[in-house]
Amino acid sequence: MKKLLVLALVVLIAMVSFAKEQILHIYTALDENEWPIYVKAFEQATGIKVQVVRMSSGELLARVEAESKNPQASVWFGGPAIDQIAAKKKGLLAPYRSEAVEKVPAAFKDPDGYWIGIYFGAIAFGSNKEQLKQLGVEAPTSWYDLLKPQFKGRISLAYPYTSGTSYTVLAALVAIMGEDKAFDYWKQLHKQIHHYNTSGSACVTQAGLGEITVGIAFAHDIITKGIDKGYPIVLTFPKEPTGYEIGAMSMIKGAPEPDLAAKFIDWMLSAEAQSLMVKWNRIPINPEAPVAPGAVKMQDVNIVPMDFEYFGAEKDRLIERWKEEIEYGM
Known part of the structure:
Protein backbone atom coordinates (compact mmCIF):
# COMPACT_ATOMS: atom_id res chain seq x y z
CA MET A 1 0.00 0.00 0.00
CA LYS A 2 2.81 2.37 0.93
CA LYS A 3 4.56 1.61 -2.36
CA LEU A 4 1.37 2.46 -4.24
CA LEU A 5 1.03 5.76 -2.35
CA VAL A 6 4.66 6.65 -3.05
CA LEU A 7 4.22 5.79 -6.73
CA ALA A 8 1.05 7.87 -6.92
CA LEU A 9 2.85 10.79 -5.27
CA VAL A 10 5.74 10.54 -7.74
CA VAL A 11 3.31 10.52 -10.67
CA LEU A 12 1.45 13.52 -9.22
CA ILE A 13 4.69 15.47 -8.77
CA ALA A 14 5.71 14.63 -12.31
CA MET A 15 2.36 15.80 -13.65
CA VAL A 16 2.57 19.07 -11.70
CA SER A 17 6.12 19.64 -12.93
CA PHE A 18 5.05 19.02 -16.52
CA ALA A 19 2.19 21.49 -16.15
CA LYS A 20 4.53 24.12 -14.73
CA GLU A 21 6.96 23.59 -17.58
CA GLN A 22 4.31 23.96 -20.30
CA ILE A 23 5.31 26.59 -22.83
CA LEU A 24 3.20 28.74 -25.12
CA HIS A 25 4.47 28.79 -28.71
CA ILE A 26 3.78 31.90 -30.76
CA TYR A 27 4.42 32.90 -34.36
CA THR A 28 4.66 36.66 -34.80
CA ALA A 29 4.95 39.10 -37.69
CA LEU A 30 5.99 41.95 -35.40
CA ASP A 31 9.47 43.42 -35.63
CA GLU A 32 12.17 41.42 -33.86
CA ASN A 33 12.72 44.39 -31.53
CA GLU A 34 9.03 44.89 -30.83
CA TRP A 35 7.50 41.54 -29.96
CA PRO A 36 9.69 41.11 -26.84
CA ILE A 37 8.02 44.21 -25.36
CA TYR A 38 4.71 42.37 -25.07
CA VAL A 39 5.92 38.82 -24.58
CA LYS A 40 8.25 39.65 -21.68
CA ALA A 41 5.48 41.65 -19.99
CA PHE A 42 3.07 38.72 -20.45
CA GLU A 43 5.58 36.29 -18.93
CA GLN A 44 6.06 38.59 -15.93
CA ALA A 45 2.32 39.10 -15.48
CA THR A 46 1.31 35.44 -15.75
CA GLY A 47 4.37 33.30 -15.08
CA ILE A 48 3.75 31.52 -18.41
CA LYS A 49 6.85 30.89 -20.49
CA VAL A 50 6.71 31.75 -24.18
CA GLN A 51 8.76 30.73 -27.20
CA VAL A 52 8.48 32.95 -30.27
CA VAL A 53 9.38 32.53 -33.93
CA ARG A 54 9.40 35.73 -35.97
CA MET A 55 8.49 35.81 -39.68
CA SER A 56 7.02 38.28 -42.13
CA SER A 57 3.25 37.89 -42.36
CA GLY A 58 3.24 36.19 -45.75
CA GLU A 59 5.89 33.73 -44.62
CA LEU A 60 3.91 33.10 -41.45
CA LEU A 61 0.80 32.22 -43.45
CA ALA A 62 2.82 29.76 -45.55
CA ARG A 63 4.32 28.21 -42.38
CA VAL A 64 0.95 27.72 -40.70
CA GLU A 65 -0.47 26.18 -43.87
CA ALA A 66 2.50 23.83 -44.23
CA GLU A 67 2.09 22.71 -40.60
CA SER A 68 -1.71 22.43 -40.70
CA LYS A 69 -1.70 18.66 -40.06
CA ASN A 70 0.68 19.05 -37.12
CA PRO A 71 0.56 22.64 -35.75
CA GLN A 72 3.70 23.75 -33.96
CA ALA A 73 2.40 27.05 -32.55
CA SER A 74 -0.80 28.17 -30.85
CA VAL A 75 -1.00 31.92 -31.51
CA TRP A 76 -0.57 34.08 -34.61
CA PHE A 77 0.45 37.43 -33.15
CA GLY A 78 0.45 40.63 -35.20
CA GLY A 79 0.57 41.53 -38.85
CA PRO A 80 -2.32 42.71 -41.04
CA ALA A 81 -5.69 41.05 -40.51
CA ILE A 82 -5.81 40.42 -44.27
CA ASP A 83 -3.39 37.52 -43.91
CA GLN A 84 -5.32 36.03 -41.00
CA ILE A 85 -8.52 36.33 -43.02
CA ALA A 86 -6.75 34.39 -45.78
CA ALA A 87 -5.78 31.81 -43.15
CA LYS A 88 -9.39 31.59 -41.97
CA LYS A 89 -10.53 30.94 -45.56
CA LYS A 90 -8.02 28.09 -45.74
CA GLY A 91 -9.34 26.56 -42.50
CA LEU A 92 -6.12 27.26 -40.56
CA LEU A 93 -7.55 29.17 -37.58
CA ALA A 94 -9.76 28.27 -34.65
CA PRO A 95 -12.44 30.62 -33.31
CA TYR A 96 -11.93 32.10 -29.87
CA ARG A 97 -14.21 34.66 -28.25
CA SER A 98 -12.48 36.50 -25.44
CA GLU A 99 -14.65 38.32 -22.92
CA ALA A 100 -12.57 41.42 -23.67
CA VAL A 101 -13.66 41.35 -27.32
CA GLU A 102 -16.71 43.47 -26.47
CA LYS A 103 -14.43 46.52 -26.23
CA VAL A 104 -13.35 46.06 -29.84
CA PRO A 105 -15.47 47.76 -32.55
CA ALA A 106 -17.15 45.40 -35.03
CA ALA A 107 -14.99 46.64 -37.93
CA PHE A 108 -11.85 45.51 -36.09
CA LYS A 109 -12.76 41.88 -35.40
CA ASP A 110 -14.00 38.78 -37.16
CA PRO A 111 -17.74 38.24 -36.60
CA ASP A 112 -17.12 34.54 -36.08
CA GLY A 113 -14.25 35.03 -33.64
CA TYR A 114 -11.43 33.81 -35.88
CA TRP A 115 -9.28 36.95 -35.48
CA ILE A 116 -9.28 40.04 -33.32
CA GLY A 117 -7.75 43.45 -34.02
CA ILE A 118 -5.19 44.93 -31.65
CA TYR A 119 -3.83 48.00 -33.48
CA PHE A 120 -4.21 50.35 -36.47
CA GLU A 245 -4.02 47.65 -41.61
CA ILE A 246 -5.87 46.34 -38.64
CA GLY A 247 -3.11 44.41 -36.93
CA ALA A 248 -4.58 41.22 -35.56
CA MET A 249 -4.03 38.05 -33.58
CA SER A 250 -5.68 34.65 -33.69
CA MET A 251 -5.59 31.10 -32.39
CA ILE A 252 -4.16 28.54 -34.79
CA LYS A 253 -6.37 25.53 -35.51
CA GLY A 254 -5.15 22.48 -33.61
CA ALA A 255 -3.18 24.72 -31.24
CA PRO A 256 -1.02 22.55 -28.97
CA GLU A 257 -1.61 24.94 -26.03
CA PRO A 258 -5.16 26.32 -26.48
CA ASP A 259 -5.61 27.31 -22.82
CA LEU A 260 -2.36 29.26 -22.77
CA ALA A 261 -3.21 30.79 -26.14
CA ALA A 262 -6.53 32.01 -24.75
CA LYS A 263 -4.75 33.61 -21.78
CA PHE A 264 -2.35 35.43 -24.10
CA ILE A 265 -5.14 36.72 -26.33
CA ASP A 266 -7.13 37.88 -23.30
CA TRP A 267 -4.08 39.66 -21.91
CA MET A 268 -3.17 41.35 -25.21
CA LEU A 269 -6.64 42.89 -25.37
CA SER A 270 -6.20 44.52 -21.95
CA ALA A 271 -5.35 48.18 -21.50
CA GLU A 272 -2.28 47.04 -19.55
CA ALA A 273 -0.90 45.21 -22.59
CA GLN A 274 -1.98 47.69 -25.23
CA SER A 275 -0.53 50.61 -23.31
CA LEU A 276 2.86 49.12 -24.19
CA MET A 277 2.21 50.02 -27.83
CA VAL A 278 3.32 53.58 -27.11
CA LYS A 279 6.85 52.19 -27.32
CA TRP A 280 6.30 51.43 -31.04
CA ASN A 281 4.01 54.36 -31.92
CA ARG A 282 1.11 52.04 -32.70
CA ILE A 283 -2.53 53.02 -32.29
CA PRO A 284 -4.09 50.48 -29.89
CA ILE A 285 -7.61 49.22 -30.47
CA ASN A 286 -8.46 49.27 -26.74
CA PRO A 287 -9.82 52.80 -26.12
CA GLU A 288 -8.51 52.72 -22.53
CA ALA A 289 -4.88 52.41 -23.67
CA PRO A 290 -2.82 55.61 -24.15
CA VAL A 291 -1.56 56.75 -27.54
CA ALA A 292 2.03 57.85 -28.13
CA PRO A 293 2.47 61.58 -28.89
CA GLY A 294 2.89 61.97 -32.64
CA ALA A 295 1.49 58.54 -33.48
CA VAL A 296 -0.66 58.55 -36.64
CA LYS A 297 -4.34 57.98 -35.90
CA MET A 298 -6.95 56.86 -38.41
CA GLN A 299 -8.52 60.34 -38.52
CA ASP A 300 -5.14 61.92 -39.28
CA VAL A 301 -4.87 60.46 -42.79
CA ASN A 302 -6.97 59.98 -45.90
CA ILE A 303 -7.55 56.24 -45.95
CA VAL A 304 -9.30 54.25 -48.64
CA PRO A 305 -12.15 51.98 -47.51
CA MET A 306 -10.68 48.49 -47.58
CA ASP A 307 -12.71 45.29 -47.82
CA PHE A 308 -10.44 43.05 -45.74
CA GLU A 309 -12.65 40.01 -46.35
CA TYR A 310 -12.26 40.46 -50.10
CA PHE A 311 -8.52 41.00 -50.04
Missing part, protein backbone atom coordinates in the same frame (compact mmCIF):
# COMPACT_ATOMS: atom_id res chain seq x y z
CA GLY A 121 -1.48 51.38 -38.91
CA ALA A 122 -1.40 53.46 -42.13
CA ILE A 123 0.87 53.04 -45.16
CA ALA A 124 3.26 55.97 -45.60
CA PHE A 125 6.49 57.11 -47.24
CA GLY A 126 9.73 57.47 -45.29
CA SER A 127 12.27 59.61 -47.16
CA ASN A 128 15.90 60.50 -46.49
CA LYS A 129 15.94 64.30 -46.15
CA GLU A 130 19.61 64.62 -47.07
CA GLN A 131 19.13 62.73 -50.32
CA LEU A 132 15.98 64.70 -51.15
CA LYS A 133 18.03 67.88 -50.87
CA GLN A 134 20.81 66.47 -53.04
CA LEU A 135 18.29 65.39 -55.68
CA GLY A 136 16.45 68.71 -55.57
CA VAL A 137 13.08 67.05 -55.04
CA GLU A 138 10.38 67.24 -52.38
CA ALA A 139 9.32 64.25 -50.30
CA PRO A 140 6.59 62.32 -52.14
CA THR A 141 3.01 63.26 -51.29
CA SER A 142 1.36 61.25 -54.06
CA TRP A 143 1.62 57.70 -55.35
CA TYR A 144 2.54 59.26 -58.66
CA ASP A 145 5.40 61.26 -57.12
CA LEU A 146 7.18 57.93 -56.75
CA LEU A 147 7.37 57.76 -60.54
CA LYS A 148 9.45 60.93 -60.83
CA PRO A 149 12.78 60.40 -62.63
CA GLN A 150 14.71 61.60 -59.55
CA PHE A 151 13.51 58.51 -57.68
CA LYS A 152 14.53 55.96 -60.30
CA GLY A 153 16.41 53.16 -58.54
CA ARG A 154 15.99 54.90 -55.16
CA ILE A 155 12.83 53.28 -53.74
CA SER A 156 12.38 50.12 -51.71
CA LEU A 157 9.57 48.08 -50.21
CA ALA A 158 8.96 44.39 -49.57
CA TYR A 159 7.68 41.57 -51.75
CA PRO A 160 3.89 41.43 -51.34
CA TYR A 161 4.02 37.64 -51.02
CA THR A 162 6.39 37.69 -48.03
CA SER A 163 5.25 40.87 -46.33
CA GLY A 164 1.85 41.83 -44.96
CA THR A 165 2.95 45.46 -45.22
CA SER A 166 3.56 45.21 -48.95
CA TYR A 167 0.44 43.16 -49.61
CA THR A 168 -1.45 45.97 -47.86
CA VAL A 169 0.14 48.36 -50.39
CA LEU A 170 -1.03 46.16 -53.26
CA ALA A 171 -4.53 45.83 -51.81
CA ALA A 172 -4.72 49.58 -51.22
CA LEU A 173 -3.71 50.38 -54.80
CA VAL A 174 -6.39 47.98 -56.07
CA ALA A 175 -8.96 49.65 -53.80
CA ILE A 176 -7.89 53.12 -54.97
CA MET A 177 -7.36 52.56 -58.69
CA GLY A 178 -9.13 49.33 -59.58
CA GLU A 179 -7.24 46.10 -60.18
CA ASP A 180 -6.02 46.55 -63.76
CA LYS A 181 -4.92 50.16 -63.25
CA ALA A 182 -3.21 49.20 -60.00
CA PHE A 183 -1.13 46.58 -61.80
CA ASP A 184 -0.34 49.02 -64.59
CA TYR A 185 0.81 51.50 -61.95
CA TRP A 186 3.01 48.89 -60.19
CA LYS A 187 4.66 48.05 -63.51
CA GLN A 188 5.80 51.68 -63.65
CA LEU A 189 6.75 51.66 -59.96
CA HIS A 190 8.77 48.48 -60.47
CA LYS A 191 11.16 50.39 -62.74
CA GLN A 192 11.85 52.78 -59.84
CA ILE A 193 12.63 50.05 -57.28
CA HIS A 194 16.20 49.60 -56.08
CA HIS A 195 15.35 46.25 -54.47
CA TYR A 196 12.59 44.35 -52.68
CA ASN A 197 12.88 43.11 -49.08
CA THR A 198 11.26 40.17 -47.33
CA SER A 199 10.34 42.33 -44.31
CA GLY A 200 8.00 45.30 -44.62
CA SER A 201 9.90 47.55 -42.21
CA ALA A 202 13.42 46.81 -43.51
CA CYS A 203 13.26 49.71 -45.98
CA VAL A 204 13.01 52.21 -43.13
CA THR A 205 16.51 51.49 -41.84
CA GLN A 206 17.78 51.36 -45.42
CA ALA A 207 16.38 54.83 -46.09
CA GLY A 208 17.84 56.08 -42.83
CA LEU A 209 21.29 54.80 -43.79
CA GLY A 210 21.05 56.35 -47.25
CA GLU A 211 20.99 53.04 -49.13
CA ILE A 212 17.76 54.24 -50.75
CA THR A 213 15.87 57.53 -50.78
CA VAL A 214 12.27 56.40 -50.17
CA GLY A 215 10.86 53.45 -48.25
CA ILE A 216 7.19 52.44 -48.35
CA ALA A 217 6.06 51.07 -44.99
CA PHE A 218 3.64 51.58 -42.11
CA ALA A 219 3.85 54.96 -40.41
CA HIS A 220 4.53 53.49 -36.96
CA ASP A 221 7.58 51.64 -38.32
CA ILE A 222 8.86 54.78 -40.07
CA ILE A 223 8.55 56.76 -36.85
CA THR A 224 9.98 54.09 -34.54
CA LYS A 225 12.75 52.66 -36.73
CA GLY A 226 13.56 55.88 -38.54
CA ILE A 227 12.70 59.21 -36.93
CA ASP A 228 12.98 58.07 -33.29
CA LYS A 229 16.35 56.46 -34.07
CA GLY A 230 17.71 59.82 -35.17
CA TYR A 231 17.88 59.02 -38.88
CA PRO A 232 17.27 61.95 -41.29
CA ILE A 233 13.82 60.65 -42.22
CA VAL A 234 10.70 62.64 -43.07
CA LEU A 235 7.25 61.00 -42.92
CA THR A 236 4.69 61.79 -45.63
CA PHE A 237 1.44 60.33 -46.94
CA PRO A 238 -0.07 60.20 -50.43
CA LYS A 239 -2.66 62.93 -50.99
CA GLU A 240 -4.78 60.30 -52.68
CA PRO A 241 -6.09 57.76 -50.17
CA THR A 242 -3.60 55.44 -48.56
CA GLY A 243 -4.00 51.90 -47.32
CA TYR A 244 -4.14 50.74 -43.74
CA GLY A 312 -8.05 38.09 -47.65
CA ALA A 313 -10.02 35.77 -49.92
CA GLU A 314 -8.32 37.06 -53.09
CA LYS A 315 -4.77 37.11 -51.78
CA ASP A 316 -3.51 33.98 -53.56
CA ARG A 317 -4.88 35.16 -56.89
CA LEU A 318 -3.56 38.72 -56.56
CA ILE A 319 -0.13 37.49 -55.48
CA GLU A 320 0.07 35.11 -58.42
CA ARG A 321 -0.88 37.93 -60.76
CA TRP A 322 1.82 40.13 -59.18
CA LYS A 323 4.44 37.43 -59.66
CA GLU A 324 3.45 36.79 -63.27
CA GLU A 325 3.13 40.43 -64.37
CA ILE A 326 5.66 42.20 -62.16
CA GLU A 327 8.33 39.87 -60.79
CA TYR A 328 8.62 37.53 -63.77
CA GLY A 329 6.96 39.63 -66.46
CA MET A 330 9.11 42.75 -66.34
